[in-house]
Amino acid sequence: MDAYGFLANVREKRPLVHHITNWVTISDCAQVVKSLGASPVMAHAAEEVEEMCGLASALVLNIGTLTREIVDSMKVAACAANKRKIPVILDVCGAGATSFRDRTCIELLDTVRIDVVKGNRSEIARVAGRHVHTRGVDSLFVTGDLGAIASELARKRGCTVVMTGAEDIVADSGKTLLIRNGVDQMATVVGTGCMAASVIGAFAGASPEDPTLAAAAALSCFGIAAELAAVGFAGPMAFKQQILDNLYALDRTNTRARQRIVE
Amino acid sequence: MDAYGFLANVREKRPLVHHITNWVTISDCAQVVKSLGASPVMAHAAEEVEEMCGLASALVLNIGTLTREIVDSMKVAACAANKRKIPVILDVCGAGATSFRDRTCIELLDTVRIDVVKGNRSEIARVAGRHVHTRGVDSLFVTGDLGAIASELARKRGCTVVMTGAEDIVADSGKTLLIRNGVDQMATVVGTGCMAASVIGAFAGASPEDPTLAAAAALSCFGIAAELAAVGFAGPMAFKQQILDNLYALDRTNTRARQRIVE
Amino acid sequence: MDAYGFLANVREKRPLVHHITNWVTISDCAQVVKSLGASPVMAHAAEEVEEMCGLASALVLNIGTLTREIVDSMKVAACAANKRKIPVILDVCGAGATSFRDRTCIELLDTVRIDVVKGNRSEIARVAGRHVHTRGVDSLFVTGDLGAIASELARKRGCTVVMTGAEDIVADSGKTLLIRNGVDQMATVVGTGCMAASVIGAFAGASPEDPTLAAAAALSCFGIAAELAAVGFAGPMAFKQQILDNLYALDRTNTRARQRIVE
Numbered sequence: 001m002d003a004y005g006f007l008a009n010v011r012e013k014r015p016l017v018h019h020i021t022n023w024v025t026i027s028d029c030a031q032v033v034k035s036l037g038a039s040p041v042m043a044h045a046a047e048e049v050e051e052m053c054g055l056a057s058a059l060v061l062n063i064g065t066l067t068r069e070i071v072d073s074m075k076v077a078a079c080a081a082n083k084r085k086i087p088v089i090l091d092v093c094g095a096g097a098t099s100f101r102d103r104t105c106i107e108l109l110d111t112v113r114i115d116v117v118k119g120n121r122s123e124i125a126r127v128a129g130r131h132v133h134t135r136g137v138d139s140l141f142v143t144g145d146l147g148a149i150a151s152e153l154a155r156k157r158g159c160t161v162v163m164t165g166a167e168d169i170v171a172d173s174g175k176t177l178l179i180r181n182g183v184d185q186m187a188t189v190v191g192t193g194c195m196a197a198s199v200i201g202a203f204a205g206a207s208p209e210d211p212t213l214a215a216a217a218a219l220s221c222f223g224i225a226a227e228l229a230a231v232g233f234a235g236p237m238a239f240k241q242q243i244l245d246n247l248y249a250l251d252r253t254n255t256r257a258r259q260r261i262v263e
Numbered sequence: 264m265d266a267y268g269f270l271a272n273v274r275e276k277r278p279l280v281h282h283i284t285n286w287v288t289i290s291d292c293a294q295v296v297k298s299l300g301a302s303p304v305m306a307h308a309a310e311e312v313e314e315m316c317g318l319a320s321a322l323v324l325n326i327g328t329l330t331r332e333i334v335d336s337m338k339v340a341a342c343a344a345n346k347r348k349i350p351v352i353l354d355v356c357g358a359g360a361t362s363f364r365d366r367t368c369i370e371l372l373d374t375v376r377i378d379v380v381k382g383n384r385s386e387i388a389r390v391a392g393r394h395v396h397t398r399g400v401d402s403l404f405v406t407g408d409l410g411a412i413a414s415e416l417a418r419k420r421g422c423t424v425v426m427t428g429a430e431d432i433v434a435d436s437g438k439t440l441l442i443r444n445g446v447d448q449m450a451t452v453v454g455t456g457c458m459a460a461s462v463i464g465a466f467a468g469a470s471p472e473d474p475t476l477a478a479a480a481a482l483s484c485f486g487i488a489a490e491l492a493a494v495g496f497a498g499p500m501a502f503k504q505q506i507l508d509n510l511y512a513l514d515r516t517n518t519r520a521r522q523r524i525v526e
Numbered sequence: 527m528d529a530y531g532f533l534a535n536v537r538e539k540r541p542l543v544h545h546i547t548n549w550v551t552i553s554d555c556a557q558v559v560k561s562l563g564a565s566p567v568m569a570h571a572a573e574e575v576e577e578m579c580g581l582a583s584a585l586v587l588n589i590g591t592l593t594r595e596i597v598d599s600m601k602v603a604a605c606a607a608n609k610r611k612i613p614v615i616l617d618v619c620g621a622g623a624t625s626f627r628d629r630t631c632i633e634l635l636d637t638v639r640i641d642v643v644k645g646n647r648s649e650i651a652r653v654a655g656r657h658v659h660t661r662g663v664d665s666l667f668v669t670g671d672l673g674a675i676a677s678e679l680a681r682k683r684g685c686t687v688v689m690t691g692a693e694d695i696v697a698d699s700g701k702t703l704l705i706r707n708g709v710d711q712m713a714t715v716v717g718t719g720c721m722a723a724s725v726i727g728a729f730a731g732a733s734p735e736d737p738t739l740a741a742a743a744a745l746s747c748f749g750i751a752a753e754l755a756a757v758g759f760a761g762p763m764a765f766k767q768q769i770l771d772n773l774y775a776l777d778r779t780n781t782r783a784r785q786r787i788v789e
Contacts, residue, residue, distance in 0.1 A: 066571055067571045098569070315662065
């Protein structure tokens with residue numbers, strides 16, 4: 001597969017990506033979509049999420065700073081997205097940390113169609129029903145066959161599962177891809193996980209025919225932008241700025257030379 | 264007119280600019296006011312917005328991530344601002360995208376005095392009663408005489424209307440000004456529109472006697488900061504940082520040499 | 527005392543710092559904790575704050591964009607923190623600006639145990655019962671013996687009091703420390719005060735046995751990061767980025783050479 005082709009598609013189609021997300025990284029999530037050449041929009045009022053979804057090409061849900069009202073709006077928005085058959089990405093941010101987050105993930109997965117479930121290792125393991133120890137929104141060591149956990153959840157829910165980590169895993173019922181782009185320094189920056197979900201939203205919005213390939217391409221491009229940014233790493237904030245600016249500038253040559261997706 | 268004189272006035276008077284705004288760009292809006300040498304304050308609880316307005320020199324309302332509670336607080340705050348005769352700026356962010364946003368704009372314009380209505384082309388056209396197609400919070404092509412749309416809305420509402428675009432239009436019932444500062448790269452950054460409204464708030468707070476001239480000066484200075492930042496453009500995030508830092512440092516010489524306001 | 531030793535302790539223990547904070551600086555507060563090598567988590571729903579506190583090593587409360595629901599969640603979270611004897615830091619952001627903020631500070635101090643009360647001069651003076659004039663969240667001149675105001679409040683409430691300013695004061699019932707790190711340019715950046723509270727949270731979470739020394743060490747390290755960032759100051763945003771990046775990189779040599787804590 002050719003990750004750059006998916007990026008070029010985003011830049012050409014400029015999908016509108018509707019977010020209902022957390023208050024910590026909301027600005028970065030909007031900017032990462034904008035830096036890709038797509039259009040972000042953030043709206044969470046029950047009064048308008050359905051209508052906003054009517055304009056969008058993808059919906060990104062993130063449970064990072066959840067409230068009951070936000071969950072209700074997510075369900076309304078996801079129903080609207082399901083009707084229009086636009087991809088819905090759920091970032092299970094902090095799953096495993098509280099029962100409220102766990103219940104919300106299950107509630108969403110049970111009541112609406114989620115096309116891509118995305119989380120780090122402990123978050124995905126938790127949503128897959130494993131007992132995990134967490135540290136809030138940071139991942140802890142998860143034992144077992146990570147690919148099997150992702151595949152099992154993908155089959156059970158009939159969706160694409162993205163498990164981020166040193167090596168990202170993207171699985172659906174038929175295939176599993178490994179994405180070996182990205183660098184360790186991403187863990188020094190708040191919001192790389194949330195931004196990755198938004199990038200997946202933009203890619204899936206532009207290429208809705210295969211969310212799994214779109215997600216793999218998204219993670220590869222995001223990781224490549226980070227690899228380029230890590231050269232001369234000067235600290236987390238300078239690094240974050242460069243990830244976003246490199247995504248904006250990512251070209252065919254760099255992307256093709258650096259893409260590391262194992263199919 | 265002399266845009267720099269208005270900026271110098273902001274730096275001297277250091278107006279407190281109260282915001283009820285969205286969660287995406289709230290940090291940038293606060294910083295842009297701070298970078299001008301003024302004081303930002305953000306507060307949205309119905310319990311305190313009236314009192315906070317009692318301390319402020321201007322009020323900026325932005326409907327970017329609206330809820331019913333926020334609208335109610337906006338009305339309370341605007342009433343307090345009206346009583347104290349401090350300028351109220353309304354950024355009609357996303358007008359045209361949902362009926363909730365459209366209704367809220369009309370509700371605010373009908374129930375409180377708004378001194379400056381600010382939006383991009385499709386947002387202002389929508390508030391002026393035109394049918395528009397939008398892409399969330401990004402402007403789409405609007406046909407017709409843009410200056411006439413702005414002037415008509417200004418006369419109808421008895422306020423200043425700011426329509427941003429490649430050429431910004433600032434109109435009131437008696438005059439129309441064109442501001443030809445700024446660069447295309449501003450469209451790659453989330454929040455330039457919101458920040459522009461906050462800059463207008465600071466300028467109008469320091470020079471409340473003529474919100475139209477204050478708004479024109481604000482847009483000119485903001486655009487000049489962006490022009491200087493665009494030299495050696497290295498990506499949207501680096502560019503945003505430089506816009507904010509250039510505003511902090513903007514001097515008389517650069518501002519006077521670059522000001523392009525057509526009266 | 528040795529501020530670097532406290533920083534090294536944060537980096538080793540990587541405390542989880544739970545925040546219930548404002549929407550303006552929430553991203554910077556998360557990043558500053560991450561840049562220290564600790565783990566930030568932000569959650570404010572009444573449904574999950576108790577459980578999140580059960581995972582945390584410190585709790586940071588900030589009243590910057592308060593609502594009634596947020597106050598209720600703060601009380602639940604603080605009760606949970608009190609039971610587990612983890613330090614609770616209260617940033618009385620904007621105290622003196624509205625009676626809602628003043629009442630909330632008193633309500634929290636009266637109903638839960640606060641280990642560290644932190645504010646600028648006018649905020650702390652207000653919480654200590656003085657009449658002050660404020661400009662929103664920016665400090666105004668406060669007359670009188672600042673150290674005495676801080677000590678008096680510390681004795682009355684049986685807690686550590688942090689009063690930030692050109693010279694930071696950290697007082698408890700037995701001692702008063704002066705921290706002479708930091709630079710004037712910090713006043714050009716939105717969120718330095720909020721970030722300082724988060725840094726105190728991380729330091730107190732890693733060294734809960736003496737919140738006063740932990741707070742002094744935190745302010746010294748934060749101030750040193752700012753001093754290093756002020757070299758070649760290029761504007762508020764570049765400066766903020768460098769403060770955060772310097773905190774990440776702060777080493778023993780620089781910290782020991784620059785530490786200015788008067789015991």
